[in-house]
Amino acid sequence: MEVHTLRLGDTQIINNLFLAPMAGFTDYAFRSVILPLGAGLSFTELTSAKGLYFGAKNNYAILRTDDHEKTAAQIFGSEPYFMRWAVESEYLKDYKIVDINMGCPVPKIVKNGEGSALLADIKLAESIIKECVKSGKIITVKIRTGIKTGDDIAAEFAKMAEGAGASLITIHGRVRENYYSGEPDYNAIYRAKRSVHIPVIANGGIFNVRDADDMVERTGADGVMIARGAIADPFIFSEISGDKISGNIKTVKDFAIAHLRKEAEISGDARAAIEFRKFVTYYFKSVENAKQKRAELMLSESAVKTEELLNKYL
Numbered sequence: 001m002e003v004h005t006l007r008l009g010d011t012q013i014i015n016n017l018f019l020a021p022m023a024g025f026t027d028y029a030f031r032s033v034i035l036p037l038g039a040g041l042s043f044t045e046l047t048s049a050k051g052l053y054f055g056a057k058n059n060y061a062i063l064r065t066d067d068h069e070k071t072a073a074q075i076f077g078s079e080p081y082f083m084r085w086a087v088e089s090e091y092l093k094d095y096k097i098v099d100i101n102m103g104c105p106v107p108k109i110v111k112n113g114e115g116s117a118l119l120a121d122i123k124l125a126e127s128i129i130k131e132c133v134k135s136g137k138i139i140t141v142k143i144r145t146g147i148k149t150g151d152d153i154a155a156e157f158a159k160m161a162e163g164a165g166a167s168l169i170t171i172h173g174r175v176r177e178n179y180y181s182g183e184p185d186y187n188a189i190y191r192a193k194r195s196v197h198i199p200v201i202a203n204g205g206i207f208n209v210r211d212a213d214d215m216v217e218r219t220g221a222d223g224v225m226i227a228r229g230a231i232a233d234p235f236i237f238s239e240i241s242g243d244k245i246s247g248n249i250k251t252v253k254d255f256a257i258a259h260l261r262k263e264a265e266i267s268g269d270a271r272a273a274i275e276f277r278k279f280v281t282y283y284f285k286s287v288e289n290a291k292q293k294r295a296e297l298m299l300s301e302s303a304v305k306t307e308e309l310l311n312k313y314l
């Protein structure tokens with residue numbers, strides 16, 4: 001695929017390879033270590049607009065970043081008032097780009113009419129975007145192709161989002177009922193791309209350079225967003241762009257250790273060992289006889305011990 005810059009309003013994104021938001025994974029520690037490896041833009045984990053309004057404490061951690069050039073905040077909610085309030089709030093003051101989540105399939109979010117529930121209410125989705133755009137910030141939207149198999153709302157939604165003032169739309173090429181599995185619906189993304197002038201970013205099932213090439217070839221999208229593929233291979237962005245990475249992180253082992261150390265710096269030794277556990281399967285994907293080794297890491301209660309094990313096994 002062709003790697004190029006993207007312009008959103010007065011902001012230039014250095015390339016069209018995006019790191020997806022992933023709750024529980026793409027936190028401040030992970031983003032800090034992966035961003036220098038070549039993604040053009042990343043996103044915070046989804047953050048409740050209403051939660052911000054009512055002062056929920058965990059949002060400080062979710063919105064923490066030291067790279068506002070390459071990080072957008074992602075918010076979710078169903079009430080235009082709270083959504084705009086969040087975009088204009090102190091919490092988001094340093095973020096130039098705010099993404100609205102209209103794709104989350106998690107039942108507790110959907111049942112509140114938030115996330116992918118908005119795919120079934122295009123009028124409300126439009127009001128939310130319009131209200132957030134009034135903030136003057138760059139507003140982007142992330143959707144899925146529908147709710148049930150066979151749905152294709154992407155083109156209609158993309159047109160609506162463009163008309164409402166969104167600067168970019170990301171389309172996860174799967175319907176809600178398929179969560180994260182199955183081949184992406186390339187045609188739905190293709191049709192959406194042909195319907196609008198704002199950039200369309202394609203997401204879903206990109207785990208290597210070939211998948212990225214395939215996605216862009218089949219959809220005509222302006223760029224790609226990668227989620228699980230970036231945890232499994234943090235070098236995927238530079239592999240796609242062909243850019244040489246500067247710095248000391250050259251292997252998955254280097255990456256895993258840098259990530260663990262960053263997590264320990266932020267959360268302390270014991271918490272870091274626990275937070276790190278969910279990444280172990282990804283980092284050990286190419287290790288032989290990994291089961292026993294992974295099990296040892298899962299039992300580690302200290303980042304120092306975890307690092308010893310990473311040095312031994314990776």
Ligand SMILES: Cc1cc2nc3c(=O)[nH]c(=O)nc-3n(C[C@H](O)[C@H](O)[C@H](O)COP(=O)(O)O)c2cc1C
Pocket residue numbers: 020021022023024025044045046074101103104142172180203204205206225226227228229
């Ligand atoms: C554990 C996990 C957490 C996720 N959290 C978010 C989130 O906070 N916001 C969002 O828009 N999408 C979220 N997603 C969806 C991803 O951003 C992405 O759309 C999806 O995983 C498909 O991309 P992939 O096939 O490259 O993994 C999450 C996905 C996973 C697996």
